[in-house]
Amino acid sequence: MAFPSMVSAPASAAQPLLLIPLPPQRLSATCPSTRPSSSLLHRTKISLPPPSLPPLMPLRCRRVVRSSAAAESSDSSNEGKDKDDQRVGSDLKTLLKRFWKVAAPYWSSEDKVQARLRLAAVFALTLGTTGISVGFNFLGRDFYNALANKDQEQFTKQLLYYLGGFAGGIPFFVIRDYARETLSLRWRSWMTSYYMKRYFKNQTFYKIQSQSIIDNPDQRIVDDLSSFTGTALSFSLILFNAAVDLVSFSNILFGIYPPLFVVLLVYSLGGTAISVYLGKGLVTLNFMQEKKEADFRYGLVRVRENAESIAFYGGEGNEMQLLLQRFRRAFENLTELLISSRNLEFFTNGYRYLIQILPAAVVAPMYFSGKIEFGVINQSVSAFNHILSDFSLIVFQFQSISAFSAVIDRLGEFDDILDDNESYITEHESNDEVNILFIDNKDPSLLVSNGYVPQVERHQLLKIQNLTLQTPRRKNILITDLSLEINEKDHLLVMGPSGSGKTSFLRALAGLWNTGKGNVIFYVEDAGKHARSVSADTDSSKSEDMLKTEEEQRPKNRRPSSVFFLPQKPYMVLGTLRQQLLYPTWSDKIHPDLNNSPGSLPFLSQAPSLADEFDKPEKPTIDDMIQVLERVRLGDILSRFNGLDSIYEWSSVLSLGEQQRLAFARLLLSKPKLILLDESTSALDGANEAHLYRQIEAAGITYISVGHRPTLRNYHKNILYISKYDARGSERNWHFEPISQTATEANSTC
Numbered sequence: 001m002a003f004p005s006m007v008s009a010p011a012s013a014a015q016p017l018l019l020i021p022l023p024p025q026r027l028s029a030t031c032p033s034t035r036p037s038s039s040l041l042h043r044t045k046i047s048l049p050p051p052s053l054p055p056l057m058p059l060r061c062r063r064v065v066r067s068s069a070a071a072e073s074s075d076s077s078n079e080g081k082d083k084d085d086q087r088v089g090s091d092l093k094t095l096l097k098r099f100w101k102v103a104a105p106y107w108s109s110e111d112k113v114q115a116r117l118r119l120a121a122v123f124a125l126t127l128g129t130t131g132i133s134v135g136f137n138f139l140g141r142d143f144y145n146a147l148a149n150k151d152q153e154q155f156t157k158q159l160l161y162y163l164g165g166f167a168g169g170i171p172f173f174v175i176r177d178y179a180r181e182t183l184s185l186r187w188r189s190w191m192t193s194y195y196m197k198r199y200f201k202n203q204t205f206y207k208i209q210s211q212s213i214i215d216n217p218d219q220r221i222v223d224d225l226s227s228f229t230g231t232a233l234s235f236s237l238i239l240f241n242a243a244v245d246l247v248s249f250s251n252i253l254f255g256i257y258p259p260l261f262v263v264l265l266v267y268s269l270g271g272t273a274i275s276v277y278l279g280k281g282l283v284t285l286n287f288m289q290e291k292k293e294a295d296f297r298y299g300l301v302r303v304r305e306n307a308e309s310i311a312f313y314g315g316e317g318n319e320m321q322l323l324l325q326r327f328r329r330a331f332e333n334l335t336e337l338l339i340s341s342r343n344l345e346f347f348t349n350g351y352r353y354l355i356q357i358l359p360a361a362v363v364a365p366m367y368f369s370g371k372i373e374f375g376v377i378n379q380s381v382s383a384f385n386h387i388l389s390d391f392s393l394i395v396f397q398f399q400s401i402s403a404f405s406a407v408i409d410r411l412g413e414f415d416d417i418l419d420d421n422e423s424y425i426t427e428h429e430s431n432d433e434v435n436i437l438f439i440d441n442k443d444p445s446l447l448v449s450n451g452y453v454p455q456v457e458r459h460q461l462l463k464i465q466n467l468t469l470q471t472p473r474r475k476n477i478l479i480t481d482l483s484l485e486i487n488e489k490d491h492l493l494v495m496g497p498s499g500s501g502k503t504s505f506l507r508a509l510a511g512l513w514n515t516g517k518g519n520v521i522f523y524v525e526d527a528g529k530h531a532r533s534v535s536a537d538t539d540s541s542k543s544e545d546m547l548k549t550e551e552e553q554r555p556k557n558r559r560p561s562s563v564f565f566l567p568q569k570p571y572m573v574l575g576t577l578r579q580q581l582l583y584p585t586w587s588d589k590i591h592p593d594l595n596n597s598p599g600s601l602p603f604l605s606q607a608p609s610l611a612d613e614f615d616k617p618e619k620p621t622i623d624d625m626i627q628v629l630e631r632v633r634l635g636d637i638l639s640r641f642n643g644l645d646s647i648y649e650w651s652s653v654l655s656l657g658e659q660q661r662l663a664f665a666r667l668l669l670s671k672p673k674l675i676l677l678d679e680s681t682s683a684l685d686g687a688n689e690a691h692l693y694r695q696i697e698a699a700g701i702t703y704i705s706v707g708h709r710p711t712l713r714n715y716h717k718n719i720l721y722i723s724k725y726d727a728r729g730s731e732r733n734w735h736f737e738p739i740s741q742t743a744t745e746a747n748s749t750c
């Protein structure tokens, strides 16, 4: 007799597959995985997803590829006992607020028409599938009635209806799932682009990394966004489906036997309360699991990025130890997560199966007394299970909900930082900061327009006024009250003991650090629309106020191409040799047709480079690139690496000195007026160093270099000495020294 198989599990009864005798376990969940959200576990995919409820998206295996920029944030927050281990999960109100803040922007974005239409279609299809489920409920009743009455003709008819129902209904379920998945992908794509824009805006990525503000931002962009969009959509459909389902099946059950409905209501409310109580720690555990998995994966990425250094040190034993430590933290957290899940599942499974016999037991006496037909028993079991599933959403989905809450929490935290990184980052800081201004020295009208007499001399390039520089969060003072002016050809060498603040001085000029006070004014010819209409005579109090106002309006960290920085670590982009040379002034699209390819989304098109906001020199031709490689004595790499368009891991295949020469090739192509070099020739021999300085001098570039080597004196006119700041000393910790020609010549003879 088919009856026992029909009282399998709540979700099974909700399906048109009612007649297929599946063991309860296979149909026990409306979610593909009720396991914890960890990627250490293989997620079990249910072979037959229940058609009437959209399954929750599994929280996908985390694939985290961390950029080196995020290295230290993770490192610094990982070692030792994690302070986040004591983390308390956000309360429900915060979670709901965060959910709304993260989810809402897409639905009113430039893609809102598509988004809303598609969402409406998914909801309509979901409604259709619920209708089909209700239809199957009645078909099931008539089918079993025919079977119990031994009415062969009716039985064949019902069987045909059933088959017809399957043929017509199944496409609805498939198309609904497809439409939901494609909408979720579209949503995710928009969110990815939205978060990436904010992550790169105002160099937030640098601030997050250098100040260890949050862990693993890359994981949040890659994995959490994906989980969020998939699960949010599935959840909304589940809720919607449950509401419609409840209305449809409550009528049926109420019609058969009202007390059964009341018992069900009490049972599910009690069950929900108990599962919330038992599973309250799961959100925090899931949050920590995400973090620990990402930390472990990032440790492995670091080994890949620093393979050569580790191999030189022979540090594999140490690395292994460190990585195993990270894995152990993930493992320990997951063990705790599994224990909590197991305890919850004892309850959930008991809750799920305990009540299965109830509807049949309650209505069976009515069948025996002839008040109802046999098929009605099946119908009541089916309706009962539908309603049980609807009322028990929280119980059945608790582990998915807690994993989803962790995702909401992580994304909400990230969103808050991206939204308001200025106030967040400077939370503990005063209002003072270093102001950076770009003034167009070609357009005196801008200066006159404010009623100020222009005092900019054409050859002036940089003016620093009363710069006091501190490390982020104002822990240490590095430079006090520095003022200087750089005119064309005033090549300046910055020297001083290690750790005194030479690189930090360049950081301040580049706008990466603004902790301190004072003004940094660049006089440029290509400030374009970002030209500042302020007087160069900034000594008056009035103009300082103006500087402040201007600073507030200025788009942060926009730098004209006439000012170029070379960092201490040569940076090679992932791509071709051509892309190395064009970086960062021009972008070279790898696939120019990408934006026009069918199915491509407008918001995924390549963003204009930050440098696009300024006028920039004409893009170099292939001849220019070949020539510049010759000028930096790298002509041979064209033949070694098959021309400009081959892709290599450049930081591995080029020596450090070659990478430094390539960086000089970049700046020669960009034709800046002023460059700031941070030990940019440290890996070069004296002859190559002298050659490169001759090249930039010949190109009419003025330079400020940071370095320790005595030979650097040969190419500069003045030295700025910065000594370590001593809080007890009241004097400035810097002084200037002109480099005499004689000394230079003696040096070069040596």
Ligand SMILES: Nc1ncnc2c1ncn2[C@@H]1O[C@H](COP(=O)(O)OP(=O)(O)OP(=O)(O)O)[C@@H](O)[C@H]1O
Pocket: 210, 211, 471, 472, 478, 496, 497, 498, 499, 500, 501, 502, 503, 504, 505
């Ligand atoms: N992100 C940071 N947060 C806090 N302090 C920092 C940070 N980065 C550097 N510092 C500190 O600021 C001080 C100055 O560092 P900086 O890199 O400017 O030194 P430097 O003079 O260039 O040294 P070197 O010659 O060794 O390169 C150092 O004591 C350093 O530890």
